[in-house]
Amino acid sequence: MDAGTIATFDPSTDSDSFRGALGTFVTGVTIVTTDSPEGPVAIVANSFASVSLDPPLVLWSPAKSSKRFEHFAGSRRFAVHVLRADQRDICAAIIKSKTAIKDIPTHLSHCGMPIIEGALATFECNLEAEHDAGDHIIIVGRVTKAQHQGGDPLVFHAGQYRTLTKEG
Numbered sequence: 001m002d003a004g005t006i007a008t009f010d011p012s013t014d015s016d017s018f019r020g021a022l023g024t025f026v027t028g029v030t031i032v033t034t035d036s037p038e039g040p041v042a043i044v045a046n047s048f049a050s051v052s053l054d055p056p057l058v059l060w061s062p063a064k065s066s067k068r069f070e071h072f073a074g075s076r077r078f079a080v081h082v083l084r085a086d087q088r089d090i091c092a093a094i095i096k097s098k099t100a101i102k103d104i105p106t107h108l109s110h111c112g113m114p115i116i117e118g119a120l121a122t123f124e125c126n127l128e129a130e131h132d133a134g135d136h137i138i139i140v141g142r143v144t145k146a147q148h149q150g151g152d153p154l155v156f157h158a159g160q161y162r163t164l165t166k167e168g
Contacts, residue, residue: 023158024157026155026157027046027047027157028046028153028156029046029082029083029091029153029155030045030080030081031081031083032078032081033081033113033114033116034077034113038071039099040099040101040114041068041071041098043066043072046156047061047136048082051140055142057141059140060138061133061137061138061139064136064137065135067098071098075127076126077113077126078113079109079113079125080122080141082119082120083154084119085151085164087116087118087119088161090104091154101114105117109145111124120148120151121148121149123141123145124143125143126141126144127139127142128141128142152164
């Protein structure tokens with residue numbers, strides 16, 4: 001679609017246009033990890049947001065159709081990692097395999113969660129609430145420990161990975 005062209009549509013009957021409209025929003029790229037009976041598992045998520053500072057809450061929303069859904073729905077604890085711009089290979093590995101986390105540099109948190117080395121930020125969470133939301137669920141986590149460092153984030157816009165440019 002050309003700049004300046006406005007398309008109006010019914011999102012309930014035109015899911016492709018709805019997806020395109022949603023894709024105009026720039027999102028960060030995160031990987032969510034948890035432990036499971038199969039060992040540590042991971043999923044890529046761009047549906048991450050802060051919810052509250054007091055108490056410290058964040059949310060993310062896995063798709064019910066994901067083959068990894070069963071590992072995260074109802075998981076009592078998880079960690080959300082905000083990826084750096086140069087961690088695209090980690091993202092690609094996780095997309096290919098739920099257990100790729102075992103081949104990525106990690107350490108275990110104080111409660112046994114796999115923590116990805118070098119992420120811009122990491123939020124270790126206990127499950128606070130889950131809410132049904134159409135073809136996804138909304139998972140709210142209470143952050144029990146967090147860390148962050150400087151660097152450029154890996155971002156996603158209009159179906160592609162992007163880099164941020166600094167003005168000025």
